Amino acid sequence: MSSSEAASDLRLREVDAPQSQVAHFGADQPLSMDAGVDLSPFTIAYQTYGTLNADKSNAVLICHALTGDQHVANVHPVTGKPGWWEIMVGPGKPIDTDRYFVICSNVLGGCMGTTGPASINPATGRPWGLDLPVVTIRDMVRAQAMLIDRLGIDQLFCVAGGSMGGMQVLQWAASYPQRVFSAMPIAAAARHSSQNIAFHEVGRQAVMADPDWRAGRYFDHGVRPLKGLAVARMAAHITYLSDEALQRKFGRKLQNRAAPTFSFDADFQIESYLRHQGSSFVARFDANSYLYVTRAMDYFDIAEDYGSLAKAFKGTRTRFCVVSFTSDWLFPTSESRAVVHALNAGGAAVSFVEVDTDKGHDAFLLDEPDLLAATRGFLDSAARARGLMGAAR
Amino acid sequence: MSSSEAASDLRLREVDAPQSQVAHFGADQPLSMDAGVDLSPFTIAYQTYGTLNADKSNAVLICHALTGDQHVANVHPVTGKPGWWEIMVGPGKPIDTDRYFVICSNVLGGCMGTTGPASINPATGRPWGLDLPVVTIRDMVRAQAMLIDRLGIDQLFCVAGGSMGGMQVLQWAASYPQRVFSAMPIAAAARHSSQNIAFHEVGRQAVMADPDWRAGRYFDHGVRPLKGLAVARMAAHITYLSDEALQRKFGRKLQNRAAPTFSFDADFQIESYLRHQGSSFVARFDANSYLYVTRAMDYFDIAEDYGSLAKAFKGTRTRFCVVSFTSDWLFPTSESRAVVHALNAGGAAVSFVEVDTDKGHDAFLLDEPDLLAATRGFLDSAARARGLMGAAR
Numbered sequence: 001m002s003s004s005e006a007a008s009d010l011r012l013r014e015v016d017a018p019q020s021q022v023a024h025f026g027a028d029q030p031l032s033m034d035a036g037v038d039l040s041p042f043t044i045a046y047q048t049y050g051t052l053n054a055d056k057s058n059a060v061l062i063c064h065a066l067t068g069d070q071h072v073a074n075v076h077p078v079t080g081k082p083g084w085w086e087i088m089v090g091p092g093k094p095i096d097t098d099r100y101f102v103i104c105s106n107v108l109g110g111c112m113g114t115t116g117p118a119s120i121n122p123a124t125g126r127p128w129g130l131d132l133p134v135v136t137i138r139d140m141v142r143a144q145a146m147l148i149d150r151l152g153i154d155q156l157f158c159v160a161g162g163s164m165g166g167m168q169v170l171q172w173a174a175s176y177p178q179r180v181f182s183a184m185p186i187a188a189a190a191r192h193s194s195q196n197i198a199f200h201e202v203g204r205q206a207v208m209a210d211p212d213w214r215a216g217r218y219f220d221h222g223v224r225p226l227k228g229l230a231v232a233r234m235a236a237h238i239t240y241l242s243d244e245a246l247q248r249k250f251g252r253k254l255q256n257r258a259a260p261t262f263s264f265d266a267d268f269q270i271e272s273y274l275r276h277q278g279s280s281f282v283a284r285f286d287a288n289s290y291l292y293v294t295r296a297m298d299y300f301d302i303a304e305d306y307g308s309l310a311k312a313f314k315g316t317r318t319r320f321c322v323v324s325f326t327s328d329w330l331f332p333t334s335e336s337r338a339v340v341h342a343l344n345a346g347g348a349a350v351s352f353v354e355v356d357t358d359k360g361h362d363a364f365l366l367d368e369p370d371l372l373a374a375t376r377g378f379l380d381s382a383a384r385a386r387g388l389m390g391a392a393r
Numbered sequence: 394m395s396s397s398e399a400a401s402d403l404r405l406r407e408v409d410a411p412q413s414q415v416a417h418f419g420a421d422q423p424l425s426m427d428a429g430v431d432l433s434p435f436t437i438a439y440q441t442y443g444t445l446n447a448d449k450s451n452a453v454l455i456c457h458a459l460t461g462d463q464h465v466a467n468v469h470p471v472t473g474k475p476g477w478w479e480i481m482v483g484p485g486k487p488i489d490t491d492r493y494f495v496i497c498s499n500v501l502g503g504c505m506g507t508t509g510p511a512s513i514n515p516a517t518g519r520p521w522g523l524d525l526p527v528v529t530i531r532d533m534v535r536a537q538a539m540l541i542d543r544l545g546i547d548q549l550f551c552v553a554g555g556s557m558g559g560m561q562v563l564q565w566a567a568s569y570p571q572r573v574f575s576a577m578p579i580a581a582a583a584r585h586s587s588q589n590i591a592f593h594e595v596g597r598q599a600v601m602a603d604p605d606w607r608a609g610r611y612f613d614h615g616v617r618p619l620k621g622l623a624v625a626r627m628a629a630h631i632t633y634l635s636d637e638a639l640q641r642k643f644g645r646k647l648q649n650r651a652a653p654t655f656s657f658d659a660d661f662q663i664e665s666y667l668r669h670q671g672s673s674f675v676a677r678f679d680a681n682s683y684l685y686v687t688r689a690m691d692y693f694d695i696a697e698d699y700g701s702l703a704k705a706f707k708g709t710r711t712r713f714c715v716v717s718f719t720s721d722w723l724f725p726t727s728e729s730r731a732v733v734h735a736l737n738a739g740g741a742a743v744s745f746v747e748v749d750t751d752k753g754h755d756a757f758l759l760d761e762p763d764l765l766a767a768t769r770g771f772l773d774s775a776a777r778a779r780g781l782m783g784a785a786r
Contacts, residue, residue: 034655035655036655130657133655134655134656191645193636193639193640193645194644194645194661194663195631195634195639195640197645197663197664198627198631198639198663198664199628199631201627201661201663201664201667201668202624202627202628204657205623205624205627205667205668205671206599206602206624209599209603209620209621209623209624210602211604227602228602230602231595231598231599231624234591234594234595234598235592235595238588238591238592241588243586243587243588243725246587246588247587247588250587251587252584252585252590252697260692262429262526262527262692263527264523264527264601264688267691268587268590268594268691270590270591270594271590271591271594274591274595274598275594275598278598291657295657298660298661299655301645304645329722
């Protein structure tokens with residue numbers, strides 16, 4: 001696959017005509033963005049699972065992570081792999097699609113059908129590129145709220161998500177407290193740390209250092225900055241895993257060889273694994289989208305927006321379950337604890353689960369029994385409080 | 394400064410004619426390398442401080458880290474900045490040049506005058522590039538031992554160094570136990586972890602993704618892969634600092650602006666700082682050298698070489714002081730503790746100092762009073778044991 005084939009392939013297939021449900025918002029419904037501009041028109045691509053009940057009280061919104069998308073519990077249209085949260089979402093699963101109506105939309109700035117830098121700018125007929133206003137987590141959530149309006153849902157039974165998804169959960173609870181009955185931010189934080197901004201900046205610099213990036217206008221040139229984006233992904237991927245997990249899984253094991261080659265080949269399994277992570281990522285993700293979504297996380301700081309974290313959640317009636325993982329060094333437990341303290345200070349109903357695992361940040365995507373049990377228990381309890389039991393099965 | 398100017402400038406100035414003392418090793422003295430080849434001729438550039446005493450018993454060899462060099466305690470000839478360990482080395486300093494004869498040589502594979510990939514391959518008259526055999530830590534130490542022979546020194550009073558320098562210290566003690574009276578590995582490990590190999594692989598991929606790398610033949614094309622090397626440095630630099638130190642020093646502070654610009658500029662101080670780290674690094678370092686020295690660390694695994702870590706140090710009479718830092722996540726205390734356990738099992742005289750600091754891996758380069766005091770105390774004690782007190786001042 002040449003660069004230019006990959007370019008047209010990816011942009012056309014899912015950016016312009018996603019294999020998803022799509023909501024269009026026209027000139028009468030602009031999105032008011034934090035950057036100070038109104039975006040219009042724009043599009044949201046989304047998936048739903050299960051059935052909305054008669055009083056529209058069983059909707060669960062799932063917010064996806066940095067490079068995730070709306071394909072939570074169905075085969076991914078580009079990779080052919082299972083949905084990214086099938087362990088969690090489906091019939092009989094903790095987020096039970098026999099009971100709940102599950103919604104997940106591709107984030108604003110993404111590349112799977114929601115308006116992002118690879119989408120066509122109607123003013124020019126060419127891809128937005130960097131002309132798209134910079135997106136914030138709050139912008140993503142504003143767009144999701146407009147989708148929820150469109151679906152006729154007043155209040156979400158639950159908003160849940162991990163990592164950047166957890167940031168959106170917190171933003172939902174802060175921006176629309178009356179619209180969120182319960183909230184489950186997992187492996188998240190109320191602000192992006194200096195170290196995390198640093199890792200994102202490295203990724204962006206890797207993309208922008210690739211001459212095929214062409215100041216963001218690569219589609220016009222029939223190329224894509226695949227090498228730079230792969231390096232960005234490799235660096236980021238290390239941060240998603242723990243030192244212990246890498247040592248246990250790969251250690252210093254050699255890749256299909258008995259002795260080192262004394263070369264710059266991928267002698268070690270960890271090198272081969274990382275290279276694969278880089279190359280498989282670029283086949284499904286847009287480089288400019290990567291710049292936008294990382295930037296959104298960097299700008300995220302609820303305390304800054306509201307004066308303090310406690311003020312952001314003051315008087316909230318939302319029920320919270322905050323989850324962290326012991327070996328997550330990207331969003332360490334201390335960040336979740338800060339959220340819990342603020343919620344307590346605001347008088348919120350909050351439970352906190354620190355899951356003991358060596359799998360690092362990515363644990364939220366994996367078969368972690370304690371996470372699955374906590375989710376099931378939290379939703380059961382919230383469903384009882386919401387009077388959903390009767391309507392459930 | 395254009396890429397091509399920087400290229401010829403850097404390669405000519407220090408690679409070929411270093412502002413250092415130089416030892417040439419001719420056809421009669423090849424270096425036997427782990428890659429299975431003899432390197433000949435080759436050159437070692439080095440600095441010395443203080444005076445070698447009459448019985449040549451007061452020599453301290455300092456081993457430098459990944460991108461360090463021999464300019465320990467003098468103004469750097471390229472950057473004009475102070476030597477990298479002036480806090481530690483000099484008259485009256487913990488490694489006291491009024492008492493000790495201090496030697497530091499640029500490592501094999503480096504770019505400050507010792508033979509490395511930017512040096513001229515005498516067989517072709519062109520820079521070695523990737524034709525230079527891949528270098529290991531043991532090769533670096535073998536070359537240093539030949540320099541120590543050349544200087545007529547049988548036994549080093551001490552071998553000391555941090556990070557990759559600490560790996561060399563351990564290799565010295567394993568390879569030449571009778572030639573090392575005392576050894577001080579700081580912020581080091583006896584093997585490179587999976588996570589650390591992963592970060593190095595990201596750096597190498599960043600360099601090799603730069604089209605100006607030209608399969609390592611960039612000098613022939615009058616260019617250098619500056620952007621790729623800068624990205625590699627940025628990623629690595631994050632690992633040298635702790636999350637806490639970054640949060641304390643930079644946090645989410647904006648760079649010379651009151652509000653975010655909603656752009657991909659360096660809005661945050663941490664971004665500006667990292668970009669500066671990248672650009673200043675490429676002005677003094679060769680990209681292929683970066684590949685070689687990172688690879689040397691990846692291949693380092695003393696236990697693998699000797700069957701076990703305890704066997705590597707069995708029966709050693711060298712006195713050890715092993716130092717780690719509480720907030721160093723690149724070479725965490727657990728790695729130093731493994732070395733200490735092996736030394737204890739081998740019956741060695743070993744003291745272990747874990748310095749409490751939030752400054753991360755780079756603490757070994759900084760004004761850490763506990764590190765400075767430990768070094769002074771360890772050397773004083775070793776000097777008494779070696780009978781150096783009389784000869785001292």
